[in-house]
Amino acid sequence: MPIRIGGTSQDRSAYDENYTGYLYAESTAEPHNIYGPKYFDLIRDYGGETTLGLNRGDNDIANSLQAVLAAKSRILDYLWAIELGNEPDIYYSVWGKAVATPPWNMSQEGENQAEWSQVFLDAWGEPSPILSAGNYAVPIELMPAYPNTDYLINTAFNDSIKAGVKVYCTHSYALSGADSQLPDEMKHSKTVADLNNFVEKIATAKSAGRPYILGEAGFHGLETKQDATFGGALQLLDKTMYALSIGAQRIYYHQGGLGENQASFNWWSLDGIAAPFYGGYFSALAITDGEQIIASDAGNDTYAQYVIYKENLPYKTHWVATLNPQSSTNDRDI
Secondary structure, eight states: OEEEEOOGGGGEEEEEEESSEEEEEOSSSSSEEEOHHHHHHHHHOOOOOOEEEEOTTTTTTTHHHHHHHHHHHHHHHGGGEEEOOGGGGGIIIOOOOOOOOTOHHHHHHHHHHHHHHHHHHHHSSSSOOEEEEEEEESOSSSTOOOOHHHHHIIOOOOOHHHHHHHEEEEEEEOOOOOTHHHHHTTTTTHHHHHHGGGHHHHHHHTTTTOOEEEEEOOOOOOOOGGGGHHHHHHHHHHHHHHHTTTTOOOOEOOOOOOOBBOOOOSSEEETTTTTHHHHHHHEEEHHTSSSSEESSOSSSSEEEEEEETTTTTTEEEEEEEETTTTTEEEEEOO
């Protein structure tokens, strides 16, 4: 299974070539992580395609370049893509990261990502393309004039950078208020409305000859107990099927901390698997052996229907009922 390593810790981490452990994290609210060469050995031991995230938020490009060149020398065969930074839309508003000077708007972030991308590509060389570009938390503007895939492709990136980009990426969580309730959150119509924000961005990426992925996804971006329910599993199933139907190539679901830091959106813990796993597992069964997926419902109520095609013929059909947490799912071959 392809994996992505980074996420929230990505822009808290500094590479230390002399560190002999795997990863050290201070036990504070905003830990500063240190990792060394052995960290990359974990990727080799896993053996799957890996997207590796590098720290851009702390504005130490020399350290991030040192890290990625060390990774290249040790695990090149397993590196599917490289990310420069994680969720830069919140660098200024939430994290107060060094790279983000106010007002941290569209032109500033676009220019900074382009600058880092060019320096990285010059140092990296081949194989290319290698970059996963974008990494925004949601497909809408979280603040005025914040850049998206269209801006990166049409304005910020030159031809050299665009040639080095392997995929364009964004993050996907339910766009919800703090008082949201599960029966409303898991409705098919809401999932469709959230994901429809991606349609134009997917088309832009394809016009540039590149696929579009959901590089980090889950039910909610903030910790909520809703994510650990059967309703959360149904929403994950619905999100997977609909995202594929509108042209997303891959979806990376968020696995948070384990043990005392166990997150309710996790698929598994140290002692078992959790509700979201079943949504992912059913999704995998649904699309297995298929070649195309079509959302055949109108997308405006609580029920979804997807048809999987193989050799240009309907192969499977799947219904997802998202009326309430006790709803059921059904699938069969046509």
